[in-house]
Amino acid sequence: MISDDVKQQMREICARYPEPRSGTLLCLHLAQEQEGYITPEGIAAVAEVTGSKRDEIESVVTFYSMYFREPPGRYVVNVCTSISCYLGGCDHLLAHLEERLAVRRGETRADGRYTLRGVECLAACGMAPVLQVNGEFVERVTTESADALVDRLERGETVASAPGAWNVLADGRPQDTPTVSGASVAEDAAGSGRQQGEKAR
Amino acid sequence: MAETIDTVAHDEQQLPLGPSPKFVTANIDVPGIDRLEVYRDHGGYQALEKALKGYQPEQLVDAVKKSGLRGRGGAGFPTGMKWSFLAKNTGKPSYLIVNCDESEPGTFKDRMLMELLPHEIVEGTIIASYANGVHHAFIYVRGELAYSGVQMERAVEEARAAGYIGQNLLGSGFDLEITVARGAGAYICGEESALMESLEGKRGYPRLKPPFPAVVGLYGGPTVINNAETIATIPAIVRYGADVYAAYGTEKSKGTRVYCLSGHVNRPGNYELPLGTPLRTLIEDYGGGMRGGKALKAIIPGGSSVPFLLPDQLDTPLDFEGIAAAGSMLGSGGVIVFDEDTCIVGAVARMSEFYRDESCGKCTPCREGTFWLVQLLERLEHGEGKASDIELLNDICDNIAGKVFCPLGDAATMSITSSIRLFRDEYLHHVRTGGCLVGPGARRVAVAT
Numbered sequence: 001m002i003s004d005d006v007k008q009q010m011r012e013i014c015a016r017y018p019e020p021r022s023g024t025l026l027c028l029h030l031a032q033e034q035e036g037y038i039t040p041e042g043i044a045a046v047a048e049v050t051g052s053k054r055d056e057i058e059s060v061v062t063f064y065s066m067y068f069r070e071p072p073g074r075y076v077v078n079v080c081t082s083i084s085c086y087l088g089g090c091d092h093l094l095a096h097l098e099e100r101l102a103v104r105r106g107e108t109r110a111d112g113r114y115t116l117r118g119v120e121c122l123a124a125c126g127m128a129p130v131l132q133v134n135g136e137f138v139e140r141v142t143t144e145s146a147d148a149l150v151d152r153l154e155r156g157e158t159v160a161s162a163p164g165a166w167n168v169l170a171d172g173r174p175q176d177t178p179t180v181s182g183a184s185v186a187e188d189a190a191g192s193g194r195q196q197g198e199k200a201r
Numbered sequence: 202m203a204e205t206i207d208t209v210a211h212d213e214q215q216l217p218l219g220p221s222p223k224f225v226t227a228n229i230d231v232p233g234i235d236r237l238e239v240y241r242d243h244g245g246y247q248a249l250e251k252a253l254k255g256y257q258p259e260q261l262v263d264a265v266k267k268s269g270l271r272g273r274g275g276a277g278f279p280t281g282m283k284w285s286f287l288a289k290n291t292g293k294p295s296y297l298i299v300n301c302d303e304s305e306p307g308t309f310k311d312r313m314l315m316e317l318l319p320h321e322i323v324e325g326t327i328i329a330s331y332a333n334g335v336h337h338a339f340i341y342v343r344g345e346l347a348y349s350g351v352q353m354e355r356a357v358e359e360a361r362a363a364g365y366i367g368q369n370l371l372g373s374g375f376d377l378e379i380t381v382a383r384g385a386g387a388y389i390c391g392e393e394s395a396l397m398e399s400l401e402g403k404r405g406y407p408r409l410k411p412p413f414p415a416v417v418g419l420y421g422g423p424t425v426i427n428n429a430e431t432i433a434t435i436p437a438i439v440r441y442g443a444d445v446y447a448a449y450g451t452e453k454s455k456g457t458r459v460y461c462l463s464g465h466v467n468r469p470g471n472y473e474l475p476l477g478t479p480l481r482t483l484i485e486d487y488g489g490g491m492r493g494g495k496a497l498k499a500i501i502p503g504g505s506s507v508p509f510l511l512p513d514q515l516d517t518p519l520d521f522e523g524i525a526a527a528g529s530m531l532g533s534g535g536v537i538v539f540d541e542d543t544c545i546v547g548a549v550a551r552m553s554e555f556y557r558d559e560s561c562g563k564c565t566p567c568r569e570g571t572f573w574l575v576q577l578l579e580r581l582e583h584g585e586g587k588a589s590d591i592e593l594l595n596d597i598c599d600n601i602a603g604k605v606f607c608p609l610g611d612a613a614t615m616s617i618t619s620s621i622r623l624f625r626d627e628y629l630h631h632v633r634t635g636g637c638l639v640g641p642g643a644r645r646v647a648v649a650t
Contacts, residue, residue: 016380018294018337019402019420021401021402022382022402024402024403025344025382025384025399025402026382026383028385029385059403060385060402060404063387063404063405063561064344064384064385064386064387064405065387066344066345066386067385081551081554082306082505082551082555083306083505083537083551084306084307084463087543120304120306120559121306121307121388122345123311123345123346125306125308125309125461125463125464126309126461126462126469126471127469132345135345161348161351162348163235163316164309164312164313164316166229166313166316166317166471167469167470
């Protein structure tokens with residue numbers, strides 16, 4: 001059910017563009033936030049506010065990989081499997097997570113707790129291997145830090161929104177070595193990303 | 202090429218900002234630089250004031266031409282020239298799109314700029330809009346980069362509150378609206394015409410060109426599309442002057458760019474360096490050399506869409522011409538380093554999966570071809586390939602490259618054709634032994650037949 005409030009937000013999004021249809025992608029994101037995935041009601045609401053046909057909205061939904069067409073798990077864990085993460089051992093990480101989360105890649109666990117997916121490059125190649133939990137980054141993941149992360153998710157915690165663990169300084173020289181150990185990766189993801197800059201000063 | 206580099210090196214003492222200035226990342230480690238107040242304390246929005254009060258739009262276009270700035274998204278097209286191509290007096294509004302849809306494997310600079318220096322992108326967007334007579338600009342942020350999207354939206358709102366976006370900016374009479382848009386998961390939307398389709402609320406299918414976006418673009422109006430890093434460079438060019446920027450780099454590749462270093466090095470990361478910096482300097486001095494003391498096997502210098510280079514090409518200057526002369530492309534600046542234990546067939550198979558997954562499906566050669574390329578590479582990698590598969594790979598690549606609407610198809614073939622050329626023995630080893638030449642899957646003995 002798309003609430004009147006969300007529909008109003010959708011109308012405001014569409015009003016930012018010369019043509020309301022341009023709001024389609026953001027409105028679908030909103031619909032998915034509200035309902036967990038893209039439902040027929042969500043499509044109908046977006047069609048209404050953008051002045052489009054339902055078929056047109058559905059053709060957009062099926063094109064973009066971020067829209068779920070069935071309910072995903074409470075935690076969606078996306079592991080990057082592109083080349084830099086591949087060189088950094090993402091296949092091993094993904095296999096480890098399959099075992100630890102008891103779900104195969106591309107699937108949602110029967111109890112609806114986890115969806116595990118291998119995804120394409122997430123623009124974090126310098127911090128490989130990398131994953132996202134519900135859209136938030138966890139970088140330089142080891143099997144140990146992955147376990148620590150899963151422990152936190154098991155306790156019902158989430159990964160906070162934060163900048164990446166960038167290791168470049170203004171003089172162009174990096175810090176000696178990325179100091180992130182297994183245990184601190186989860187903490188980094190929890191919101192101390194600015195540490196990098198602070199440490200430098 | 203070597204002469205050009207030497208010239209710069211010899212003149213180091215005379216360079217206005219020292220040998221290795223940071224035009225884009227100078228303040229990246231200042232805590233809170235992502236907020237307007239701090240950004241302003243460090244000189245932010247001074248370039249905007251200078252541009253709006255001291256320059257006519259055409260003068261800014263000329264300055265950017267003079268700076269020699271070339272697009273940082275991949276193609277390296279001169280930015281000032283792109284701006285000057287924007288059709289005038291068409292009776293339709295013109296638009297600017299900032300392409301923040303970073304998704305090229307090996308590239309992670311735009312995400313860093315959005316997360317840490319969002320105001321630099323906003324300031325560049327405003328100056329570029331003014332220069333091009335654009336009154337509505339769009340910042341298209343890749344859907345997967347949620348935090349980047351939040352940062353860009355907040356920066357735009359802060360800039361609006363400070364009077365940098367809206368009506369009659371700084372008393373100049375210039376009006377501007379900026380909208381932050383979000384993608385939803387599609388590499389193809391980094392291609393400019395697909396991006397415009399996406400911004401219009403449609404599937405991200407590339408358009409046939411011509412007409413080019415500069416003539417018929419977003420909503421049918423003339424449109425300039427620039428990469429996030431390109432736009433983030435504009436404030437520094439205005440602030441320091443085109444001549445200062447152009448004093449760095451090489452004759453045809455001027456200024457600095459942010460190189461993204463990843464793979465088997467000790468210190469992967471983003472390094473802003475003058476164009477023409479040797480690959481060796483980036484990998485050894487900045488990257489701290491090879492991880493675990495292993496030997497270097499191959500380098501991809503511009504994201505996974507460009508051909509491999511070999512260790513004996515380490516002295517190649519990282520500029521458009523130098524890398525092209527070495528047989529590859531500078532592309533997005535994503536430098537991926539492979540050590541001696543990497544099975545090239547496995548790595549190429551992995552890179553090819555990306556293009557199979559991201560092909561939009563519009564053009565048959567790309568849609569079908571990328572699927573078959575992966576099938577063949579997987580077959581070879583897992584010891585079930587035939588020697589004739591190697592020629593078949595080349596043949597399929599030949600049937601994709603240049604025969605599709607957009608560069609994705611060509612990009613899909615680059616690592617395959619170049620690796621067959623440079624590492625054919627390794628492919629043959631897979632055929633002969635059923636295993637890899639190196640790495641965990643190595644097998645030395647020929648398969649009994």
